[in-house]
Amino acid sequence: MVTSWLKERPLLNDMLVSLLAVFAAFVVGAGLLVLAGADPLVAYRPLLLGAFSSRYGITETLVKATPLLLVGLGIAVAFRGGILNIGAEGQLIVGTIATTWVVLAFKGLPGPLLLLLALAAGFLGGALWGAVPGVLKAKIGANEILITIMMNQIAALLLGFLIRGPMIDAEEVAYGTGYPQSALIPEGSWLLRLPQTRLHAGLLLALLAAFLVYVFLWRTTLGYQIRVVGTNPQAARYGGISVARNLIIATCISSGLAGLAGMIEVTGVHHRLLDGISAGYGFTAIVVALFGKLHPLGIIPASFLFGALLVGADMMQRTVGIPAGLVNSIQGLVVVFVVSTEIWQRRRA
């Protein structure tokens, strides 16, 4: 009876399978910790409970869920359109660069206008960075996975170059400290925050984006075309849908959302450019998107879950000294298990 009830709710059913995959990943992770000579129980307590043990943990979970949600939505759009965009990390970085640059260049403008400008800059910065693999894939069939990964490296190096060179904070140079970071952006462009926390209005923007992505993919012609191209490019071609055009649009929306996440990290959290500002969100968001079955309704809870995991990882590293690398391993296992169990989910074609 339960199974037939679940069969009518495929998304829920698939997410339960995903949960099993996460559980399996934690079990295997425990085995690996034992191999490395660490006690899994000591490691998992802060990892799993850390996020829920305090007000700080809960708000930080939401702070981390925000970019994960935005980037995860973007990855879902790309994957649905048949593009394996692994370049969100780089697209997010370019989004932070474009945002910071624009906001610093026009800092005289009033706050709301500046924020709108930042929004456009972040989205366009990411979209432009993603357009390179998108166009190369659509026009000549170049492998987008490898190109996006290369462009992640290039973006990280570009960021490093900019905050040590052209964009370094003038005060860092004046005081001779030379810490690699940009100047602070004007306070007018900071996103509203809940007092005494880092939780900012970006979360609402990300939730709005989830709604918009849902409407786009399932309620517009363009969204429909993108999904057809992703599932069956031959049929799309016969139906008169331009595969190349839709591939490019899907990639640009996907990378634009990653760039938007970058904009939110700058205006909501850091208020400047820093090394490591992307914090691996681009990769974790792949796990989030897959776990959420490439559907906004799945990706929202997935982003909270993995946001909590990232907060827990910080706590684990601080309190019991187990490196946060454990979380990367678990995420890798989740990806492997989720795609491996798809063979049992293909009933509805």
Add this chain to the structure above:
Amino acid sequence: MVEQLLAQGFIIGVLATSIRLTAPMLFAALGEMFAERAGVLNLGVEGIMLMGAYFAFWASFTSESPWLGLVAGMAIGGLMGLGMAFISVNLRANQGISGIGIYLLGWGLSSLFFRLTFGAISGVAGFQPVNIPILSAIPVLGPVLFQHNVVVYIALLLVPLSYVVLFKTTFGLSLRAVGENPEAADTMGIQVYLIQYVCVILGGILAGLAGAFLTVGQMNMFVDNITAGRGFIAIALVYFGRWSPYGILAGSFLFSIVDALQMWMQVIGFGVPYEVLVMQPYILTVLVLALAVGRSGGPAALSKPYVRGGT
């Protein structure tokens, strides 16, 4: 600046370094070539290399033998190859995404194990360069070609060996048949799944060896994310080399010369920012990927899981 670039010492240095840098690229790319020729796209090479790098470091640190390090790297690589084969052959998982999973796993685990077992930066002796008698004394050619450690020569010898295996043996014929048309190969009595398993495991072993070379043959230490994308670049080189050993050799040389050049320019200091120099190999790889397509298709059944008896 031009004078410095043209100085004989600089050119010899760049060429000698590039030969050494070719070794890990060859191991990883030739291994990937076998997997892809059998129809399996293993995108987890980067993660397998990282695990190979860590285990080779750990084994040669504890045993003080770089050879045992290589063996350990190959063993973990083979094990991960086995996992990848199971995922792609039996479970028929999407090979693009599962490869990214293996990458995240290898990246996370190698970093976790290193922090838990070593904690801080430490070194190993690693392989020492060997001066080949007589030949190493030849001016220019000697230091460029004949003063490397023994593993570099193993990597170079692997190129003709792979060529023979791929094109002159029954096994090579079978694996190419599997990658082109698994249904036909199956009809002819070739064990498709077995061949795919063997090739993916072989690719894993070679990727592990490539990672091991980084820690015990090149840098003599382990750092987080020591591969820095080289596993993915190796896959790009397979495309560039059109799935043939000599094409891969040419691609590896091209890549390694650019990499060696930027390293030497860092050492000498031309006033070009460090990040801009380090970026060059990645930019080259994007160009290579953009230019390599359209010339040759590659194995027809690449990354399409084979279902016996049809779907």
